[in-house]
Amino acid sequence: MFPTIRVSFNGLEADTKYMVLMDIVPVDSKRYRYAYHRSSWLVAGKADPPLPTRFYVHPDCPFTGEQLHKQTVSFEKLKLTNNMLDKNGHIILNSMHKYQPRVHIVRKKDLSSTSVTNLEAEEFRTFIFPETVFIAVTAYQNQLITKLKIDSNPFAKGFRDSTRLTEYER
Structure with missing residues (x-):
């Protein structure tokens, strides 16, 4: 996911174990389209049926409270897909729909299982950070955003070959 979400925590118990996870949920029941002539997003109808919500458990889990006080947790390895048959654990989203990432911190009493399938069964x-709401796309709708991603996203290195850039992008 680009840009990457990074979070810091405080006020945790130093010796307690915690899981940090993220899910991404629909904001509304609408589908959107980008209007080039207005440079804005417009509602384009009803949303597709919602997809199953998946939790992305941070790969460094479990953390101690002490570890979480000393570091920023980055979700740079979280991957998004629009493939409804995904078997790789990626977060599945519908393109052209609006979403809200949510970060969850789970206090683990029982460390025999570090998986989380039902938040309601956990403490x-x-x-939620309102500024992280986004519309999922399979292709960026604005050339400047495409350039920003190519220049800034470490996973877009293959697009940085200067022989492939247009005059506008150089």
Whole structure:
């Protein structure tokens, strides 16, 4: 996912184990389209049926409270897909739909299982940052955003070959 979401925590118990995870949920029941002539997003109808919500468990879990006080947790390895048959654990989204990432911190009492399938069965807190709402796309709708991603996203290195850039992008 680009840009990457990074979070810091405080106020945790130093010796307690925690899981940090993210899910991404629909914001509304609408489908969107980009209007080039207006440079804006417009509602284009009803949303496709919602997809199953998947949790992305941070790969460095479990953390101690002490570790979480000292570091920023980055979700740079989280991958998104629009493939409804995905078997790789990626977060599945419908293109042209609006989404809200949510970060969850789960206090683990029982470390025999580090998986989380049902948040309601755990002691947890959820954090929502309204500024992270986004519309999922399979292709960027604006050339400047495409250039920003190519220049900034470490996973877009293959697109940085200067012989492939247009005059506009150089």
